[in-house]
Amino acid sequence: MNDFRYLPGVSTLRLKEDLCIGCGACVEVCPHQVFSVNESKATIVDLDGCMECGACALNCPVAAITVSPGVGCASYIIQTWIKGKGAVIECC
Amino acid sequence: MFQPKPDNEPCCGSPPGPPSSPDERPGYRLCSFVERFVATPEGVTPQVKTRLGLRDWLGTLRARLGIRRDHYRVAPGLYAAGSPCADSPVLVTANYKLSFDVLRRELTGANVWIVVLDTRGVNVWCAAGKKTFGTDELIDRVKAVGLARIVNHRELVLPQLGAPGVDGNRVRKTCGFKVVWGPIRARDLKKFLDSGKQAEPQMRQLSFSLGERLVLVPVELSLLVTPSLWIVLAIVVLSAVGPTFSLALTWLRVVEMTMAYAVGVVSGAVVVPLMLPWLPWRSFYLKGGLVGLVGGLAVTLGRGVGESRVLAMILVCMTVSSYAAMNFTGATPYASPSGVEKEMRRGIPLQVVALVIALALWVGGRFWS
Numbered sequence A: 001m002n003d004f005r006y007l008p009g010v011s012t013l014r015l016k017e018d019l020c021i022g023c024g025a026c027v028e029v030c031p032h033q034v035f036s037v038n039e040s041k042a043t044i045v046d047l048d049g050c051m052e053c054g055a056c057a058l059n060c061p062v063a064a065i066t067v068s069p070g071v072g073c074a075s076y077i078i079q080t081w082i083k084g085k086g087a088v089i090e091c092c
Numbered sequence B: 001m002f003q004p005k006p007d008n009e010p011c012c013g014s015p016p017g018p019p020s021s022p023d024e025r026p027g028y029r030l031c032s033f034v035e036r037f038v039a040t041p042e043g044v045t046p047q048v049k050t051r052l053g054l055r056d057w058l059g060t061l062r063a064r065l066g067i068r069r070d071h072y073r074v075a076p077g078l079y080a081a082g083s084p085c086a087d088s089p090v091l092v093t094a095n096y097k098l099s100f101d102v103l104r105r106e107l108t109g110a111n112v113w114i115v116v117l118d119t120r121g122v123n124v125w126c127a128a129g130k131k132t133f134g135t136d137e138l139i140d141r142v143k144a145v146g147l148a149r150i151v152n153h154r155e156l157v158l159p160q161l162g163a164p165g166v167d168g169n170r171v172r173k174t175c176g177f178k179v180v181w182g183p184i185r186a187r188d189l190k191k192f193l194d195s196g197k198q199a200e201p202q203m204r205q206l207s208f209s210l211g212e213r214l215v216l217v218p219v220e221l222s223l224l225v226t227p228s229l230w231i232v233l234a235i236v237v238l239s240a241v242g243p244t245f246s247l248a249l250t251w252l253r254v255v256e257m258t259m260a261y262a263v264g265v266v267s268g269a270v271v272v273p274l275m276l277p278w279l280p281w282r283s284f285y286l287k288g289g290l291v292g293l294v295g296g297l298a299v300t301l302g303r304g305v306g307e308s309r310v311l312a313m314i315l316v317c318m319t320v321s322s323y324a325a326m327n328f329t330g331a332t333p334y335a336s337p338s339g340v341e342k343e344m345r346r347g348i349p350l351q352v353v354a355l356v357i358a359l360a361l362w363v364g365g366r367f368w369s
Ligand code: SF4
Pocket: A013, A029, A030, A031, A032, A033, A034, A035, A049, A050, A051, A052, A053, A054, A055, A056, A057, A067
């Protein structure tokens, strides 16, 4: 996916390395190879590759990862602007 | 009085077809993708064909064109591919018929169980985002089909793109089955199963090839049909506005502006997706604006650019293309919501300004020229 890069510096992905137990689940589920695990700790190697799908945060056994997941879809975001976050939104 | 015919006497019409399948039941329809039924400790389960038939291809085509796409589903539950036994792997998928077809097509020669989740007819990835391809549905479905009594291992192979919806740790704690993340693409499945469920890095990495972008275009276009009807209606009404009414002039203006709009749609919803890697800038609204500019210049070729209605046409083409391209972010596998929101905060005000100027030039032009 290196020929497809989206806007830099916007991802909400954060990793608390002190909590990480190096299980590798985040490496397994991430479809953009954002993480790598060395010496039983995960590191973020490609923050701008993150599309905020939330798979890593959901599957980390020790909740070391946070990200605000969502749908990268314009009509969805317009509806959140109008109805407010958390409202029931029909997706595209 | 009823007279039975002697056996050798030909009946009217064509000769009779094949006998009914022994698996047919009164009131139940045998799905065309089901070969027969196989016995399991939990009752019979349908064995699916691993070759797609004409009906499957027609259905795929229809779904790709966006016709009744939301109703294209299979019944959730347990299926067999090949002749699985108690040691065979269990694959999990969504009940969107297209996802189901892509999966079974790749399973020729394999003996596996398939658990189909009720994702309301939505594909794995989108359903994971909406959490219908989710932890609770998976746990409930595994219990409902009695999987623990059908297989003697405790492993479920899930498509990796289901991971945003399924918490593997919770699945294991709640129903005892361990989630194994399979490859992203079904075509890597057999290799994955044959190599002891080891995914090569490339199997875990998303791609967005020309072919993958191409199949998204018809759906993008089908979503624009209804709004386009309203827009053309607005064009007709606005075309009639002017100091004097002239049918010929109104008609000309309707044709011109509808053309500009249509070229904008094609630029943003067809050209931008196909040319994505080769267009400059990362923001989709800019890519769309650029292609719309080229399209607008092409459609107004030979007309004086100085004229206000020609300028209006170019601006409409750019705006429509910019918006349609921005909307395509939702179909890409790499645009993040934070990024889309950021580009929308920049793009939408520009699109609104361009549209207001275009309207002023187009309608106002009739009053001052
Ligand atoms: S949110 Fe998704 S894309 Fe981003 S790092 Fe996590 S798994 Fe990868």
